[in-house]
Amino acid sequence: MQETKIILSEKEIPRQWYNITPDMPNPPKPPLHPGTQQPVGPDDLKAIFPMALIEQEVSTQRWIDIPEEVLDIYTLWRPSPLFRAKRLEAFLKTPARIYYKYEGVSPAGSHKPNTAIPQAYYNKKAGIKRIATETGAGQWGSSMALAGTMFGLDVTVYMVKVSYSQKPYRRIAMETWGATVHPSPSTITNSGRKALELDPNNPGSLGLAISEAVEDAATHPDTNYALGSVLNHVVYHQSVIGLEAKKQLAIAGEYPDIVIGCCGGGSNFGGIAFPFLADKINGKELRAIAVEPSSCPTLTKGDFRYDFGDTAGLTPFLMMYTLGHDFMPPGIHAGGLRYHGDSPLVSQLYKDGIIEARAYRQLTVFEAAMVFAKTEAIIPAPESSHAIRAAIDEALLCKEEGKEKCILFNLSGHGYLDLAAYDDYLNGKLVDFEYPDESIKESLAKLPVIK
Ligand SMILES: *Cc1c(COP(=O)(O)O)cnc(C)c1O
Numbered sequence: 153m154q155e156t157k158i159i160l161s162e163k164e165i166p167r168q169w170y171n172i173t174p175d176m177p178n179p180p181k182p183p184l185h186p187g188t189q190q191p192v193g194p195d196d197l198k199a200i201f202p203m204a205l206i207e208q209e210v211s212t213q214r215w216i217d218i219p220e221e222v223l224d225i226y227t228l229w230r231p232s233p234l235f236r237a238k239r240l241e242a243f244l245k246t247p248a249r250i251y252y253k254y255e256g257v258s259p260a261g262s263h264k265p266n267t268a269i270p271q272a273y274y275n276k277k278a279g280i281k282r283i284a285t286e287t288g289a290g291q292w293g294s295s296m297a298l299a300g301t302m303f304g305l306d307v308t309v310y311m312v313k314v315s316y317s318q319k320p321y322r323r324i325a326m327e328t329w330g331a332t333v334h335p336s337p338s339t340i341t342n343s344g345r346k347a348l349e350l351d352p353n354n355p356g357s358l359g360l361a362i363s364e365a366v367e368d369a370a371t372h373p374d375t376n377y378a379l380g381s382v383l384n385h386v387v388y389h390q391s392v393i394g395l396e397a398k399k400q401l402a403i404a405g406e407y408p409d410i411v412i413g414c415c416g417g418g419s420n421f422g423g424i425a426f427p428f429l430a431d432k433i434n435g436k437e438l439r440a441i442a443v444e445p446s447s448c449p450t451l452t453k454g455d456f457r458y459d460f461g462d463t464a465g466l467t468p469f470l471m472m473y474t475l476g477h478d479f480m481p482p483g484i485h486a487g488g489l490r491y492h493g494d495s496p497l498v499s500q501l502y503k504d505g506i507i508e509a510r511a512y513r514q515l516t517v518f519e520a521a522m523v524f525a526k527t528e529a530i531i532p533a534p535e536s537s538h539a540i541r542a543a544i545d546e547a548l549l550c551k552e553e554g555k556e557k558c559i560l561f562n563l564s565g566h567g568y569l570d571l572a573a574y575d576d577y578l579n580g581k582l583v584d585f586e587y588p589d590e591s592i593k594e595s596l597a598k599l600p601v602i603k
Pocket of ligand 1: 262264418419565
């Protein structure tokens with residue numbers, strides 16, 4: 153009998169994170185100081201990050217040891233299962249073999265605790281008492297709240313206001329794990345107050361919430377900032393996904409032809425794809441596809457250039473694909489994919505043609521989510537459903553072409569706290585939104601000029 157899921161023992165949790173930088177044909181460009189436009193040094197970042205994470209951020213070491221204390225907490229849900237999507241394959245009548253890595257088994261329901269836990273650990277070790285961070289729909293905030301409670305750190309979360317009012321469940325999870333949650337824009341920070349002065353009804357954005365959290369951390373010596381995606385160290389931490397998947401596929405006697413992940417800031421995509429890309433860079437045949445929403449088409453329609461990571465312009469310039477730091481994405485249900493920028497590592501690999509990207513509209517993504525829920529039983533997160541759409545399309549192409557490819561995708565989270573989105577879909581209330589090219593151009597025209 154063909155096994156449905158491939159389970160590793162706790163002994164097989166990776167002991168090291170993988171950093172793709174030394175394997176890249178062109179390493180990513182360094183972040184620049186917004187004032188001097190020179191590469192930022194450790195001193196510039198010390199106000200908001202612990203040194204251990206700053207060292208990781210600029211590391212050119214291929215492997216980074218995972219601390220025992222982090223491994224110990226990883227065992228609460230890792231290794232995560234790898235499933236063969238037998239029922240989905242049968243439904244599609246495809247000759248393709250589809251596998252998915254399921255990160256929804258973490259206590260927060262997504263891949264994000266893979267980095268929240270080590271970030272909390274390094275901050276605690278550096279003597280930090282409190283973490284200030286932002287969250288959109290609440291996936292990152294809840295992961296950080298969980299990590300804070302594991303290591304005895306206070307956590308303050310600036311939550312994008314629309315989600316704060318419309319999506320109470322993750323806020324309740326954050327508060328259950330002991331975090332303090334403020335709707336953003338708030339009246340606590342200068343960035344928040346300024347935004348509210350301009351527009352008292354500002355619904356908030358991820359970029360603005362980042363400004364608030366960075367300002368909070370920079371103005372309190374016992375407080376640091378934590379980011380749930382985009383930065384290099386976050387992407388390395390997520391490599392446990394791909395490293396485990398590689399072992400699991402080997403048990404099944406497989407190696408993927410195609411690796412797929414949804415892409416918000418790039419961390420779960422990098423997490424599953426980079427350990428395989430290491431082989432591709434060394435000559436192995438393999439495609440990796442990053443999937444984004446057509447309402448926030450960072451890779452497929454953005455520019456590759458330096459931009460701020462936040463709305464207020466408090467962060468360093470990052471060299472990345474961007475739609476412009478004051479880009480206001482529409483309120484689609486895949487809240488985790490609404491960031492204006494992308495990981496510099498993912499961006500450079502896309503620029504160099506090593507990975508592919510594609511964008512899908514919301515309705516076709518939910519159609520794929522429905523098929524998945526009815527065949528594989530798990531109700532997927534709206535974000536992850538972008539990867540499912542791409543996996544289904546690739547499997548259907550295999551059927552058309554009579555090819556037996558092995559497709560691997562990351563199911564980055566479950567959708568049990570996003571059921572309101574399914575309710576909207578089922579009641580015909582979801583609409584497609586393609587961000588107009590004109591608005592993208594306008595937003596990009598306002599970007600800082602780097603000399
Ligand atoms: C946050 C989130 C994403 C997007 O973030 P990445 O950094 O691109 O991985 C994707 N899926 C889920 C379930 C999320 O919570």
